[in-house]
Amino acid sequence: MEQSKKSTKIKETAGERIFTGVVYAILILFCAIIVFPLLHIISGSFSDPMALLRGEISFWPKGFTFSMYEKVFKDASIWQGYGNTILYTVLGTCISVALTACAAYPLSRKDFYGRNLFMGLFVFTMFFTGGMIPTFLIVQRLNLLNTIWAMVLPTAVSTYNLIIMRTFFESTIPFELVESASLDGCNDIVIFFRIVLPLSGPILAVMVLFYGVGLWNSWFPALLYLKDRAMYPLQMVLREVLIQSDISNMAGSSGDVEIIGDGLKYATMVVATLPIMCLYPFLQKYFVKGVMIGAVKG
Amino acid sequence: MKTAVSTQTGASRAGSAGRLSHAGKRIWTSRYLYLLILPTLIWYIIFMYAPLYGAQIAFRDFMPALGITGGKWVGFKYFIQFFQSEYFGRLIKNTLGISVYSIVVGFPIPVILALLMNEVRGRFFKKSVQTIVYMPHFISAVVVVSLINAMLSPSNGLFNQIIQLFGGSPIHFMAEPRYFKTVYVLSDIWQSAGYGSIVYLAALTSIDPSLYEAATVDGASKWKKLLHITLPCILPTIMTMLILRMGSIFTVGYEKIMLMYNPATYETADVISTYVYRRAFEGGEYSFSAAIGLFNSIINFIVIIVFNKISKRISEVSLW
Numbered sequence: 001m002e003q004s005k006k007s008t009k010i011k012e013t014a015g016e017r018i019f020t021g022v023v024y025a026i027l028i029l030f031c032a033i034i035v036f037p038l039l040h041i042i043s044g045s046f047s048d049p050m051a052l053l054r055g056e057i058s059f060w061p062k063g064f065t066f067s068m069y070e071k072v073f074k075d076a077s078i079w080q081g082y083g084n085t086i087l088y089t090v091l092g093t094c095i096s097v098a099l100t101a102c103a104a105y106p107l108s109r110k111d112f113y114g115r116n117l118f119m120g121l122f123v124f125t126m127f128f129t130g131g132m133i134p135t136f137l138i139v140q141r142l143n144l145l146n147t148i149w150a151m152v153l154p155t156a157v158s159t160y161n162l163i164i165m166r167t168f169f170e171s172t173i174p175f176e177l178v179e180s181a182s183l184d185g186c187n188d189i190v191i192f193f194r195i196v197l198p199l200s201g202p203i204l205a206v207m208v209l210f211y212g213v214g215l216w217n218s219w220f221p222a223l224l225y226l227k228d229r230a231m232y233p234l235q236m237v238l239r240e241v242l243i244q245s246d247i248s249n250m251a252g253s254s255g256d257v258e259i260i261g262d263g264l265k266y267a268t269m270v271v272a273t274l275p276i277m278c279l280y281p282f283l284q285k286y287f288v289k290g291v292m293i294g295a296v297k298g
Numbered sequence: 299m300k301t302a303v304s305t306q307t308g309a310s311r312a313g314s315a316g317r318l319s320h321a322g323k324r325i326w327t328s329r330y331l332y333l334l335i336l337p338t339l340i341w342y343i344i345f346m347y348a349p350l351y352g353a354q355i356a357f358r359d360f361m362p363a364l365g366i367t368g369g370k371w372v373g374f375k376y377f378i379q380f381f382q383s384e385y386f387g388r389l390i391k392n393t394l395g396i397s398v399y400s401i402v403v404g405f406p407i408p409v410i411l412a413l414l415m416n417e418v419r420g421r422f423f424k425k426s427v428q429t430i431v432y433m434p435h436f437i438s439a440v441v442v443v444s445l446i447n448a449m450l451s452p453s454n455g456l457f458n459q460i461i462q463l464f465g466g467s468p469i470h471f472m473a474e475p476r477y478f479k480t481v482y483v484l485s486d487i488w489q490s491a492g493y494g495s496i497v498y499l500a501a502l503t504s505i506d507p508s509l510y511e512a513a514t515v516d517g518a519s520k521w522k523k524l525l526h527i528t529l530p531c532i533l534p535t536i537m538t539m540l541i542l543r544m545g546s547i548f549t550v551g552y553e554k555i556m557l558m559y560n561p562a563t564y565e566t567a568d569v570i571s572t573y574v575y576r577r578a579f580e581g582g583e584y585s586f587s588a589a590i591g592l593f594n595s596i597i598n599f600i601v602i603i604v605f606n607k608i609s610k611r612i613s614e615v616s617l618w
Binding site for chain 1: 321324325327328330331332333334335337338339341342344345346347348349350351352353355365366411414415417418423426427428429430431432433434436437438439440441443444445447448449451453454455456459488492493496497500501519520521535545552553556557571574575578579584587588591592594595596598599602
């Protein structure tokens, strides 16, 4: 093995070595482009706001301080937003995964009468929808406006995720297993909960993460459907603080908004993004797996 | 052959009642599966098909008090109003402009990224690169847009510092219409190119290694192998992704635009969906907005069918 490795190395021509060098160089450059803005924000959030204002911060904090974070952590609306987002994400993910799994399983069964009809009905909505306004009117008619249900129901099912899950069931649950269970007198619902779901851990993880991240990061449904500010999810609070620069509350009486504004914003961005950034490397394989199953039959 | 056909028709004539009961039997055996799918079916009816039914307000004078079917039928009045409005041309131009820009500049990048990552042999390096390039996908649109604002700030943004370093004067990127599309497209690449490469990496792992071995024996260089083995093998995936991307050429993600634009940049930033939002929720013109939305849906539908046809003809790749 070692021998063969060496021999290929010797065979590698100068041209090939340049090729490999260029590949690594481009990848490192791309990673740098992604990392630098994030580093800049993080260093800015830990820096003296005056230095930040003067544009002295590049990728390293200057005049190290936690004061921006203290102000952000004291802000009640950020915490309220966090609480609401956690609530919407947990509830929404449960509903979404349940609805998706319960539909994906019958659609994966070749002996399910009407399979193509249902599939067609669902897939059609990927290509043709009523649009934003009629959907809003329906949500309004159902008296869901300004309720928690408006945050979790209108976007509950993603047909794309449903197809991914169906593909998983089709390829991993052997039909013989289902057949023998039904010969033993189990009906399809029992089979689904007792046999299929316990075998579907990985795909359930994928679904939880796909829906969970989507819900965590969403702000537009809140803009459409919520009036009550106390119900705003984190992203809506962030929108006010970061995009509309409504930071007087957070700055309080102590500081000049003009001076500490950017520092506060940077710290808010870090506080809002850090949980997902810390969790993501551990969950990465599930996302990759989900996309790969989706790619098999898009 | 003939007898087979005649017996078949004979059987179907004799047993049409039998076949009906056969269908009934199959429905009966699937009864628990119907029960499983029922909640989701109801969801689709309420949140997908009811809005489709509600889209008829595009043809009516919608009054909130009268409900969806209560307004007077006005036919294509609002469509015509939209086609004749001064905004029609601008919206189509901006929507298509942003889409085409992002396809031309952005579509090849995930493919290239996947090909590059596929050449990397070191496992640790590969894993690290993957973790970094997928990361921005998980940052919310609100944070990404404020990141853009921070980087492009005319007073202390990194870009303007670099411009000043080279003796230029600071540019207020987010307030100047001519920079909007570029900022939108490039930041989109920053956020999603890495994640987009996963699909192609999946396709790359399924290539038969013996193809490469054979090529190595024949003395093919890495570059030649890339060109003659790797690329042809992932072409179907590239084509599928391209049809899907082309199919949404009249859809631009309004969530990010709504966070990025301001009245100063409407001229180049306003797309169909953002205009629909403003006319409905800031102007209260539900019927007019619904008409634009429906027009957009129909165009999208036609476009995806056309691109699917074209792709079927030239590369035998089809979505359905």
